[in-house]
Amino acid sequence: MKLTILGCYSATPRIVAHTTSQVLETRGHLFLIDCGEGTQVELRKHKVKFNQIKHIFISHLHGDHYFGLIGLISTFRLLTRETDLHIYGPKGLKDIITLQLKLSKSWTDYKLIFHELSSTESELIFEDDKVSVYTIPLDHRVYTNGFLFKEKSFERKLLIDKAEANQIDVAYYRKLKQGADVINKNGDLISNTDVTTDGPPAKSYAFCSDTVYNEAIVPIIRHVDALYHEATFLEDHADLAPKTKHSTAKQAAQIAKLAQVETLILGHYSSRYKNLEDFKKEARCIFGSVELAQDGKIFQL
């Protein structure tokens, strides 16, 4: 999994501070998560092959998370895209996009498929043989979801030397990779673990922005390899967090600790703070492995 942060600041885009958008590359997919104003330019700047994006996930309908979507959809049209584009987001998003396409007489030639979300329970919204994506219901001022991206188990790694030594017919190699025991040329049962080892570990990533401190998400995100959790405030403005339904860095760390995640990535910083290191410092008092999202930063999970 490779996570590219295109923007990680709250509220309004500024010259060197872009609003929320991320690209997650995993098992052949290029998932776009949120799409603040100017995302298409950031995609170009960071050389993301954005015509390969087939799935866009929008957490909620505050502008700093989706105002760039209509522009990206229009640019795809101008680039004569033909591939279907799936958009997952709150009910209402389809109306916003289609009204604008209608009034500009600019219907896309490619298929635009909206998956409008309204459930307050976690649900599976995308699945293929390699990856599953679930919603993470968040608690914010408007209907909001985070998203959990889970790779499925990789195939087992075949030890060819051992398979040959055990006189297994090559026709059975696929079955071995899938974890089955097989019969060899002499009719003996060969245990899978004698001729294979574990494949690379399946990774998982949870994106949680925007939300007030909410322990209800812990069972959904437990043990993920990386958790992006919003940290709009530091503790010195802890009173603002519940009022605006945002979190502090400390609260993000508490969630990371409860969920026993591997790494916590902080983001969605308020523009009132000039030194991002303060976010890391505050979170590290609670949880050891903390990283800071920054525009253009890449995380290899």
Next chain:
Amino acid sequence: MKLTILGCYSATPRIVAHTTSQVLETRGHLFLIDCGEGTQVELRKHKVKFNQIKHIFISHLHGDHYFGLIGLISTFRLLTRETDLHIYGPKGLKDIITLQLKLSKSWTDYKLIFHELSSTESELIFEDDKVSVYTIPLDHRVYTNGFLFKEKSFERKLLIDKAEANQIDVAYYRKLKQGADVINKNGDLISNTDVTTDGPPAKSYAFCSDTVYNEAIVPIIRHVDALYHEATFLEDHADLAPKTKHSTAKQAAQIAKLAQVETLILGHYSSRYKNLEDFKKEARCIFGSVELAQDGKIFQL
């Protein structure tokens, strides 16, 4: 009049090429003309005091001319704006904006006043004691207007020495500035031109984007000090201009010549062209005074 080009490229925003937006400063007004995606960041970059914008003019509902509007409106809200904001644009624009404000539960605290346009005749859409703004009906793929900004005549300049020598009471000075003849202390009629000279000349600016070659606009824009006319193509793609309802640099120059304008400013270049000087060269074969719009460029009219 001071014109700041924030963006002057067609179609899609790129790293160093912004879509259409301009700020016209005239007689205490800061008019925003079109508002492509990312305009709020360009306003910051070029240090425009954008909280002073009270009137926004949107030519048409293609994304490269208005996708930045909802973001700017939202940012004004976050900056706790209280001043009314007037928006002039095609019918439908109000629906687009209000749907998004509704779904994000982010109604503005300041008053948002839409002036939806649907006439195909030139009409006066704004007027105060210093400036008038008229629409310029353009011929494009969707309903489109250009805008004509006309300063009203400045007051006449009073020659105090001469007024005193003619024994005019100071109570009449205001009338003199307004151009009236007055009676002096001896009861003699003093001719206005004996004690005043012309004030600074009133300027005018016409913004015409996007449009196919259309001589119908000539009577409306005749003798303006500056005409911004779109030049999406060069003559080597002259066949594309009528098909897409755009113009070539040569056609823009022909309009400038027919309208006997002072200066022609070209813009709305297609990204297929790498050398903007070619636009100037082509237009200059027809019309002498040609300037190129470029992102960040300032024109003092």
